[in-house]
């Protein structure tokens with residue numbers, strides 16, 4: 001089966017398993033796990049921040065980011081399809097007791113004037129706007145890259161209003177590889193950044209939140225409150241370290257496979273691919289009028305290719321390290337045949 005549902009479906013390679021076997025391990029609640037400590041230092045350094053904390057998931061990492069940057073009753077500005085808002089089960093309301101203020105966007109970039117209008121004046125009957133979150137690359141917009149130029153402009157605006165910034169950088173590695181801009185340069189404009197090791201990089205589990213010492217100290221307390229304090233977590237951190245040192249540069253292969261696939265299906269009559277969004281490892285496309293997305297998913301599954309529908313007539317395809325260029329060719333043929341045979 002060629003599994004294109006998400007880049008989270010990867011399995012550890014034999015070399016990664018060996019790295020897991022070699023982990024030294026200790027109790028991380030006592031901060032005694034050597035691999036966890038190494039991983040945290042490595043990621044803090046890579047992103048140019050004081051400190052880092054290893055957590056089980058991207059959702060926990062994001063929610064700790066929201067928690068440490070806000071107080072109960074505050075308002076957080078987010079893009080309307082942001083993972084933090086859309087997919088994290090109302091956690092900002094539950095964990096941080098904050099209100100989300102969402103703004104529409106083009107490919108994940110909210111208009112600056114809309115952000116400015118959303119910032120609350122300092123009046124007692126309004127909530128305080130204390131945090132703005134961006135997502136790079138943007139999942140629900142199809143892996144689109146938030147430009148550095150845009151990020152700088154948003155930062156300038158938030159600085160004027162004393163608003164902190166958190167980045168959901170689950171796939172920041174993809175943005176960096178696609179643009180040549182270092183993750184450190186992207187991170188420079190944010191107070192906290194969450195990065196995932198279990199998406200394109202292929203680790204089975206784990207994310208890291210980075211920021212200043214005070215934020216990460218607070219995050220450590222909240223990780224424990226949320227039940228995310230792990231013990232001999234080095235067996236997981238070792239996989240994360242392996243992923244960071246072996247699987248970043250190869251992301252370009254996933255990006256090339258996505259471009260190939262998008263081009264291959266774009267000329268099928270009735271299929272609509274917005275090529276502007278094919279910037280990293282994802283391809284989103286609309287099915288022809290006569291073919292509901294769920295039907296195409298089911299036909300292709302029978303032919304050995306798995307992917308998800310994200311709307312009634314919309315499909316999302318994700319390339320990752322367990323999908324070869326041959327698989328990308330085969331998948332494009334399966335999709336083409338399924339569409340043409342449904343007419």
Ligand SMILES: Cc1ncc(COP(=O)(O)O)c(C=O)c1O
Pocket residue numbers: 008056057058059060062083084135137138139168170171196198207
């Ligand atoms: C952009 C983005 N942020 C955060 C997450 C959450 O990661 P996790 O599934 O590890 O909680 C995901 C998951 O796919 C994601 O796509």
